[in-house]
Amino acid sequence: MFYWFLKWVALGPLLRAVFRPRVEGAQHVPAEGPAILASNHLSYADWLFMPLTLPRRVTFVAKAEYFTGTGIKGWLQKTFFSGSGQVPIDRSGADAAAGALLSAKRVLADGGLFGIYPEGTRSHDGKLYRGKTGVARLALETKVPVIPVAVVGTDVVAPPGKKFGSFTRPVVRFGKPLDFSRYDGMENDRYILRSITDEIMYEIMRLSGQEYVDMYATRAKEESKRVEKERVEKEAAAAADAKKAS
Incomplete structure (x- = not known):
């Protein structure tokens, strides 16, 4: 409930009024049911602008430390991250990557939209880098479609290494859903996982117009x-x- 207050009553109208983000291809995101939103990652502002363009909640994973703080600061931090559509990484007997996969599966099993950055970290120079295969494994194990997403302009609003940048109108582009059901049962084949991931990254590159670096x-x-x-x-x-x- 706090999420909707944050999005539509507090933060959302302010961001829309100031930056007027544009959205393209929103019709490719299902009105209900699970889907993976695989996006490029130019800025820490990406997770604010991309969900802002959709009527549905988009969930990301975040460090567990953001949800376990004490005192007023800890409560505010937990409330903000929980309310803004983020869930802690489930590290029960798993490393960070496996924990993120467990958390993602729970979101998708509940019929939600799960946001993921296949690059694993923000781009430091605006280029698009090689995707990690976790997104492919998640798609095959959950049998959920992957929607490629390109967020453009957020690195101008909030450049890497800086809290604030300059004004521009961010653009969020959603591509057509990618169906990988032809690879059912092959989630342990690393060549298949790489092939799927590269296909997703190609679509993100096509939508974003970024230069791709195979690193x-x-x-x-x-x-x-x-x-x-x-x-x-x-x-x-x-x-x-x-x-x-x-």
Whole structure:
């Protein structure tokens, strides 16, 4: 109930009035029944704008720590994340990835919409990175359609590494549902999981217009940090040499 207050009475009207997000292809999202919404991930604002364009609740998984805090701060944090459509990762005897899968299955079994970012983390440079196969496993094990989603412009509103950016009208595009029933019973075949994931990422790329990089986003971030560190060290060394020469 708090979710609807947050979305339609408090936060929703404010975001719509200020940013006027545009939506395309909303008819591809079923009015009822389970579906997986697989989206690109440009900004922490993605999980606000994408659900805002739909009349149905979209559930994401979040760190369990957000739901276990104590005191007033803990209560406010738990209320906000619960109310905004997020559920804690179920880590009962499982790691984070398996725990997220368990939580997702519960949402879909109840007929809900589950939002997932196949890249696993935000893109640091606006490019679309290789998807992790958890989304494919989830689709096969639950026999639920996958709807590719592209959120565009949120990295302008809230750029990576910053709390605020500049104004733009975000666009949310929903693609046609992808049916993978032809792969029933093959959820343990890693080649099939990779093929399904790549098909999903291709559709997201087509909707978003992003440049695709066949590398995991986490590795790309590490490589970017390494290159930046080397650049800074070289500049510092050059400056020191110039100072000695003078």
